[in-house]
Amino acid sequence: MIANETKLDRYGARGILGTIGETPLVKMERLFPESTLEFYAKLECFNPGGSAKDRPATAMIEAALKEGIISKHSTIVESSSGNMGIGLAQACRYYGLKFICVVDPHAQQQNIAIIKAYGGEIVLVDNPENGDYLTARLSTVKKLIAEHRDYYWPNQYSNLNNPRSHYRGTIRELDKALRGDIDFLFVATSSTGTARGCRDYLREKRRKTQVVAVDAVGSILFGGKAGTRKIPGLGAGVISDLAQGQEFDRVVRVSDLDCVRGCRRVARREAVLVGGSAGGIVEAVSRLGNELEGKKCAAIFHDSGKRYLDTIFNDEWVKSELGVSNPEAL
Ligand SMILES: Cc1ncc(COP(=O)(O)O)c(C=O)c1O
Numbered sequence: 067m068i069a070n071e072t073k074l075d076r077y078g079a080r081g082i083l084g085t086i087g088e089t090p091l092v093k094m095e096r097l098f099p100e101s102t103l104e105f106y107a108k109l110e111c112f113n114p115g116g117s118a119k120d121r122p123a124t125a126m127i128e129a130a131l132k133e134g135i136i137s138k139h140s141t142i143v144e145s146s147s148g149n150m151g152i153g154l155a156q157a158c159r160y161y162g163l164k165f166i167c168v169v170d171p172h173a174q175q176q177n178i179a180i181i182k183a184y185g186g187e188i189v190l191v192d193n194p195e196n197g198d199y200l201t202a203r204l205s206t207v208k209k210l211i212a213e214h215r216d217y218y219w220p221n222q223y224s225n226l227n228n229p230r231s232h233y234r235g236t237i238r239e240l241d242k243a244l245r246g247d248i249d250f251l252f253v254a255t256s257s258t259g260t261a262r263g264c265r266d267y268l269r270e271k272r273r274k275t276q277v278v279a280v281d282a283v284g285s286i287l288f289g290g291k292a293g294t295r296k297i298p299g300l301g302a303g304v305i306s307d308l309a310q311g312q313e314f315d316r317v318v319r320v321s322d323l324d325c326v327r328g329c330r331r332v333a334r335r336e337a338v339l340v341g342g343s344a345g346g347i348v349e350a351v352s353r354l355g356n357e358l359e360g361k362k363c364a365a366i367f368h369d370s371g372k373r374y375l376d377t378i379f380n381d382e383w384v385k386s387e388l389g390v391s392n393p394e395a396l
Pocket of ligand 1: 117148149150254256258259260298343369
């Protein structure tokens with residue numbers, strides 16, 4: 067059932083999941099004109115589901131199929147209204163598995179529509195538990211799993227196939243393209259799957275690369291106090307199994323406004339629409355300033371700005387949520 071369908075046929079064509087990976091690497095020469103740093107961005111929005119999360123989503127499902135943990139009669143349950151939800155909905159539809167996505171009222175309508183279009187079922191949790199929606203969503207997932215023997219929770223926050231998919235794909239492709247010569251790698255963090263997979267590969271290959279984890283202000287992944295965050299995808303309010311004890315060469319924290327500023331800048335200078343966490347990375351690079359002079363920097367841009375047309379790229383939203391009336395002047 068798996069693997070064969072994603073192999074190339076005699077015309078070089080394959081099933082959609084076989085097109086995950088080998089995403090383009092873009093040289094951004096106009097982003098930091100005042101600096102001598104070289105900047106390369108790996109655009110993960112070119113994955114078929116639109117983000118880097120296609121890689122762990124498919125890896126988790128394929129591993130569970132291969133190991134016999136699930137069969138074609140299983141139902142996959144996960145709590146995510148973002149890129150992982152979309153990646154899982156795509157992989158489940160491809161393999162003919164039922165998918166239930168547990169979301170809360172903050173979920174973006176566009177993402178819910180995409181998950182539904184892939185045939186996913188949405189379960190809306192509308193009461194927070196102890197004032198927290200994440201806790202309520204996880205309780206619902208656990209309840210569903212406990213009540214149904216054929217339900218399976220991949221759990222991106224503890225599943226080692228998450229970092230493994232980036233170890234085997236994302237960073238291998240990037241390292242190969244830049245011939246092992248990367249001074250700084252910038253990776254946005256939430257589950258830490260991407261950053262872990264990249265760091266482990268680079269350490270194993272004994273590369274000189276410094277891995278910079280870009281986290282959100284208000285995330286507690288690397289210490290500090292939890293706070294409100296408005297840009298999805300970046301940061302975490304709890305330390306998951308995967309994130310526990312993870313160390314990177316550097317951690318840079320960026321605000322919601324930094325993400326907006328970075329996204330607008332990439333659109334203006336490079337004609338590329340990037341998502342919120344990528345905008346945050348651009349601001350993190352700016353912040354390291356002189357340290358990066360003459361260095362070769364690479365970054366993983368998790369998704370596209372098309373997922374943020376109602377927020378980051380909407381002046382009204384930026385004004386009402388972040389209190390800034392002319393984001394283009396940022
Ligand atoms: C847009 C975006 N950026 C960054 C991340 C962080 O990736 P990871 O969970 O691998 O740490 C995510 C994760 O969902 C994301 O959706």
